[in-house]
Amino acid sequence: MRFMIVVKSTTKSESGAMPEEKMIAAMATYHEELAKAGVLLDASGLKPSSQGWRVRYSGSKRTVIDGPFAETKELIGGYTIIQVKSQEEAREWSRRFPNPVGEGDDAEIEVRPFFELDDFAPSEAVDRFRDMKLGGKK
Numbered sequence: 001m002r003f004m005i006v007v008k009s010t011t012k013s014e015s016g017a018m019p020e021e022k023m024i025a026a027m028a029t030y031h032e033e034l035a036k037a038g039v040l041l042d043a044s045g046l047k048p049s050s051q052g053w054r055v056r057y058s059g060s061k062r063t064v065i066d067g068p069f070a071e072t073k074e075l076i077g078g079y080t081i082i083q084v085k086s087q088e089e090a091r092e093w094s095r096r097f098p099n100p101v102g103e104g105d106d107a108e109i110e111v112r113p114f115f116e117l118d119d120f121a122p123s124e125a126v127d128r129f130r131d132m133k134l135g136g137k138k
Helices: 021-036 087-095 126-129
Strands: 002-008 042-046 052-057 059-064 075-085 109-113
Touching: 002 087, 002 126, 021 042, 087 109
Parallel strands: none
Antiparallel strands: 002 075, 002 109, 042 075, 052 059
16 A cells, blocks of 8 residues: 655745755654665655646646745645555554654644555556556556
């Protein structure tokens, strides 16, 4: 089972401010533990939304909207992807995730399971994803 641990953006991260060394060290320690346990698939921080864009769909029309985006609480500041045996194991790892804004401050992370190809009914389209080795089935 794969899960994404989503770190929400803050006003500070959206300003482009780099995290303090203490936070980088705490994240490095946590991610080293994930790697040693063999459950870490990927992790990264994201640059501010001012350096990104969105694509809005309206019927068949696509419109590119450049950042920054106003609703900081709805933006993703970073992520960690893990692959574990159960939802309970994912909960345990997420409980150990360092406070992304620093200990003592209020923050929130979100954890979401990925759809796996086995969640879908068999079909030619699903097989195409299997052939690409995507969707958690190697």
